[in-house]
Each structure stands twice: as C-alpha cells, then as structure tokens.
Amino acid sequence: MTRRGAGDFLSPHPVVAFIGPFGTGKTEIAISYSLASLAAGRETCLVDLDVVTPYFRVGDYREALAREGLQVIAAPGALASFENPALPPEIGEAIEQREMHTVLDVGGDVRGAQLLGAYAHQIASGQYDLLMAVNPFRPDPSGHGLAEQRRLIEELTGLRLTGLVANPHLGSLTERSHIESGWQQVSAAAESLGLRVAFFAAAEELAGGVPEVGVPVLLMGLRVRLPWEAGTGRAEGK
Amino acid sequence: MTSIPRGTRILMRGNEAVAQAAIDAGCRAFFGYPITPQNQVPDYFARHMPEVGGVFLQAESEVAAINMVYGAAAAGTRVMTASSSPGISLKQEGISYLAQSELPCVVLNIMRGGSGLGNIAPAQADYFQSVKGGGHGDYRTLVLAPWSVQELYNLTREAFDIADRYRNPVLILGDALLGQMMEPITIPEEVVDPARLPRKTWATDGAKDRPRNIINSLYIEEPQLEKVNLRIDARYEEAARKEVRVAEEHLEGARLAVVAYGTAARVAVTAIEEARSGGMRVGLLRPIALYPFPSDEIASLADRVDAILVAELSLGQLVEDVRLVVAGRCPVHLLGRSGGVVITPADMVEALRGLAGEDRG
Numbered sequence A: 001m002t003r004r005g006a007g008d009f010l011s012p013h014p015v016v017a018f019i020g021p022f023g024t025g026k027t028e029i030a031i032s033y034s035l036a037s038l039a040a041g042r043e044t045c046l047v048d049l050d051v052v053t054p055y056f057r058v059g060d061y062r063e064a065l066a067r068e069g070l071q072v073i074a075a076p077g078a079l080a081s082f083e084n085p086a087l088p089p090e091i092g093e094a095i096e097q098r099e100m101h102t103v104l105d106v107g108g109d110v111r112g113a114q115l116l117g118a119y120a121h122q123i124a125s126g127q128y129d130l131l132m133a134v135n136p137f138r139p140d141p142s143g144h145g146l147a148e149q150r151r152l153i154e155e156l157t158g159l160r161l162t163g164l165v166a167n168p169h170l171g172s173l174t175e176r177s178h179i180e181s182g183w184q185q186v187s188a189a190a191e192s193l194g195l196r197v198a199f200f201a202a203a204e205e206l207a208g209g210v211p212e213v214g215v216p217v218l219l220m221g222l223r224v225r226l227p228w229e230a231g232t233g234r235a236e237g238k
Numbered sequence B: 001m002t003s004i005p006r007g008t009r010i011l012m013r014g015n016e017a018v019a020q021a022a023i024d025a026g027c028r029a030f031f032g033y034p035i036t037p038q039n040q041v042p043d044y045f046a047r048h049m050p051e052v053g054g055v056f057l058q059a060e061s062e063v064a065a066i067n068m069v070y071g072a073a074a075a076g077t078r079v080m081t082a083s084s085s086p087g088i089s090l091k092q093e094g095i096s097y098l099a100q101s102e103l104p105c106v107v108l109n110i111m112r113g114g115s116g117l118g119n120i121a122p123a124q125a126d127y128f129q130s131v132k133g134g135g136h137g138d139y140r141t142l143v144l145a146p147w148s149v150q151e152l153y154n155l156t157r158e159a160f161d162i163a164d165r166y167r168n169p170v171l172i173l174g175d176a177l178l179g180q181m182m183e184p185i186t187i188p189e190e191v192v193d194p195a196r197l198p199r200k201t202w203a204t205d206g207a208k209d210r211p212r213n214i215i216n217s218l219y220i221e222e223p224q225l226e227k228v229n230l231r232i233d234a235r236y237e238e239a240a241r242k243e244v245r246v247a248e249e250h251l252e253g254a255r256l257a258v259v260a261y262g263t264a265a266r267v268a269v270t271a272i273e274e275a276r277s278g279g280m281r282v283g284l285l286r287p288i289a290l291y292p293f294p295s296d297e298i299a300s301l302a303d304r305v306d307a308i309l310v311a312e313l314s315l316g317q318l319v320e321d322v323r324l325v326v327a328g329r330c331p332v333h334l335l336g337r338s339g340g341v342v343i344t345p346a347d348m349v350e351a352l353r354g355l356a357g358e359d360r361g
Helices: A026-039 A058-067 A077-081 A090-096 A109-117 A120-124 A146-157 A176-193 A204-209 B014-024 B040-052 B062-074 B085-100 B127-131 B149-166 B176-180 B222-242 B262-277 B295-304 B318-326 B345-360
Strands: A015-019 A044-048 A071-073 A101-105 A128-134 A163-166 A197-203 A217-220 B009-013 B029-032 B055-058 B079-083 B105-111 B142-144 B169-175 B182-186 B246-249 B256-259 B282-287 B289-291 B307-312 B332-336
Touching (some): A015 A026, A015 A109, A026 A058, A090 A101, A090 A120, A109 A146, A146 A176, A197 A204, A204 A217, B009 B149, B014 B149, B040 B055, B040 B176, B062 B105, B085 B105, B105 B176, B142 B149, B149 B169, B149 B222, B169 B176, B176 B262, B256 B262, B262 B282, B262 B307, B262 B345, B282 B295, B332 B345
Parallel strands (some): A015 A101, A044 A071, A044 A101, A128 A163, B029 B079, B142 B169, B256 B307
Antiparallel strands (some): B142 B289, B246 B282
C-alpha cells in the first residue's frame, strides 16, 4: 500500500484526525490510512465523525472493513442517516485508549470541526496529529482560503493543525500532470502556512504518476464508489 | 462574478453546480427552505448570491418560498427555488399559480425515497408529479433530467432561457446521488449579465410612462379562462416540437434497448457495456427532457428493436409513458427499484440476459 519507506506516514501518536472540506478525499484517506496502520501491526480503530452530510461516509463501508479486521465506530443503524450528532459513546473510549491508534474521519468542513471540539479535551490530554486534506482541484464551496480554514478549525476545536495531506486529483480524469501541478500548489500552501505535508495520498492506479515529492506516499485502493462504477462493494445504494 | 475557477476542470458537488449555474444564468433571487439532500443548494446561494448583488432568502416554509418565487418572477427577475420530494409536493399549488400566471421560474427537485417522508436516499419516484402537472389544472412543467454534475450545470443554466421563452416553470429533476456526488466539471468563462437580458414587457416592474401590466391567475368568465389556457397550451405544443432532447448510446444495430434517465441511465451505461462485451446487442436511449416526452424517438426505436427495458428508480412510472408511445410495437419490460434502493449494474445485466434469452426462445 505504500512505498518509499512503508509506514513512515503513520503518525506516532495515539490519535490522528483528518479534516478538511467535503470532497478533499478525507474518507478515502482515513480508510486507506487505517488499513495501512493495521497492516503495520498496530491495533487500529477508525471513527466516523462525519455527521453533517450523511452521504459517502466511513460508516457506509463498516461491514466490508470489519471483514478486513478494521474496527469501525459509526452511528448505528438508522441513526446513521440522521443529520444530527448521533454519536456512540465508544468514540470517547477509543480516543482515551492510548495503546490503540484511533483514526478520526471528521466530515462537514469547519462545521465538523465543532463536533471534533467536543472531544478536544480527551484528544489534547495525549499526543495527536490533526491533518487537513487538501485537493487544489476542489474549490472550497465556502470560499474560505486555507489560512482561514486553519484559523476556524483551530478556533473551533481548540486543537492545533499539525500538517497537511496532499491529495490532488480530478476523480476519474486525474492525470500525471494534475498530480504534479497539484503537488506544487499544496507544497507552496504548506510553506506559507508554516505546516509540513505529512504525506501524499494518491489512488493506487495512479502510483506510476506520483513524482518524487520528498514526503511519504499513501497509495489508496479506492472504496468510495458510485453505484454505476465497476468494482462497487455495495450491493445496493444506501 | 463569483470566485469559482473558470475554464479549467475542477471537482464540484452536484448541488453546488446547480446553484453556480443559476447565478451564471443571471438568476438573482433564490427562495428556499432546508431539506436533505439538497441543502448545499441554499448553502451555496447564501454564500455566493451576495457576491453578485442577488437575493438569498430562507423562507419560513416551502409554500412561502414558492410564493416568493411568484413575486420575483412577476417583477421580471430570473428566480429559482429548490427542494426535495416532500418539499416539492408542498410547492405544487404555487407552481400551478406560476404556470397559470405565465411566469417563468426554475425549480430544482433533488428527489429522495418516498412516498411520504420516506428517506434521504436517491429515487426517481416523482416522475408522475413532474411530468403530469403535479398541482391542479391544465398546466405542464417543462422537465429536464441531467445525469452528471456537468449536465446539472449545463441544463440548469439553459433552464432559465427555456423558462423565459415559454413563460412557464421549468423543473430540473435530479436525485440524492446526483446532488451529493462530486465529479469533474468545467465552468465556462462567460456568464449572463441580467441587465442585458431582453426586457420582459409583461413584468410588473413599474408602470411609469406605459400601460400597467397585471399578473393574475383568476379569471371568473369561463371563455376568458379557456382563452388563457389555450394560449398557454399552444406554448406546450411549441415546446413539444422544439424541446425534445434525447441522448443515445450504442443503439446502432441494437436488438435490445434500455430507456432510462438520470442515475438509472448511468447504471445502464455500465450494464450495457458489460452486456455488449458478452456479445449482446444492446443500447441506451436516454430522455434528457422528460416533458416534452420523446414520443417519436421512442416509437421509432420500438420499430427497430426486439424489446425495450425501462429502468427507473420507481415502481412503474416512466414505463407507462414508454408503453403509451410504443403502442404494442415491441414488448416493454420494467426494471424498477424503490425506497432509495439503486438498481445495480448486475441487476440490469441479469434483466437484459433474461430478455435476450426470451428473444432467442
């Protein structure tokens, strides 16, 4: 799943949270990251903290991921389709288990950050990574720039952003040139924000197109598929 | 002009593309009320209408919103509302009034599972409501059914021109998948400046130095009401000649045809490609306009193929109109799912294999 130093994109801290606007690829990143952590022999738990828009979420893939041995915590049953925070108490317990790697997929852009803020005191009592996924080909519908997003996220969560995840892509039309120009934009943004790029995330099928970027690369087997896309793991749409 | 990158491919969510398209078409008023799965539409308007000096207003209800649309349309403004199935039901009275008052507007329905409150998953069960009137009276809505984020943008933009041309509400019919999914899209450079649109001489926008205009749907005298209705009906006849839109895939030499729109048509393309790789001669006819209905195109298709499979995320609505125009020329079968369950490509391949087997037998 990785190259150039397998596992070196894995956070050494007990908690890692992925945040960023809808469509930057957080859910794909969180799933692939969690599976890589599991494959590296670390006890890992993936938490669906996306309650703002009840579509294309980690919880949708819970059963398939459980078959691969990954523990997923998400709102149960019918509550998963609600747009209000129906959050199981296991989330807080997972965050406090320091020996386990807890991965949080925080959806719903800065509004999702408010929810993450509810767990901030538990997260901040240990060490953590809070990483913002960035896709330069996905304009933030809120119109906020990255600096403003960072300010809002940090203000609303009370946590520090510790890095970016570069995930430049144009869905099914992604070409090598997009990855290259996208990387330039993300690394420039990281520099201006004074943040590191924690890792580069790219779809497995684009592995050959990922340039030498000087940061670890997470190759993702894409899970979030539309019903008409071949290889869908979902027998039926939700 | 809004701050979105133009002339270059970006990723956009379907609901956002609709709102951007409306602004680019010169729409300067949006009235709505929240409901999943279309909430990104009002959200986008709320953020971006102020950039172009337009009005975004969250009304106290769907009924209030559609009547605000009536007011803005009467004043000559390009105006839009959006909702999802139950909310669109609430708007039907207002849509009837808009049609009878010969007022242009654009209405977006991001359909969800029904009937009743249903659920928030994708469905196409508002087909009858959309193409048969929905509200009371002798009116029609012109209905466009996009199948991608790019088409959501393109057709929404065009819908404002169509609405003005026929002085009638135009309905954009999407579903929870189309509204929520992200796809690459190119937003064109050029946008409509509403100040440069042809003047609406019928609008109630101030009668200084001209005779007053009246916008009304109440006609007490029977012959007078019939006269208005016949005038409106003549526009539907014109639309039936000029606004039929279909797309075809692999129909040349096909023995079987799928007829489907929107999300069901996307599933059909995957299924048809798989079936064709197995040697089956099958193609797709996709109505892009659902009203006016592509009657001639489907009748002529029925003359060329052995059977038609209608695929819809509803339990037998589109298939009724298809059977009506096929009129026994060939068998017409239904593959329908309901309640937010989406037809899978595997379901459709199996249905096609069944039809091909029947054909051989």
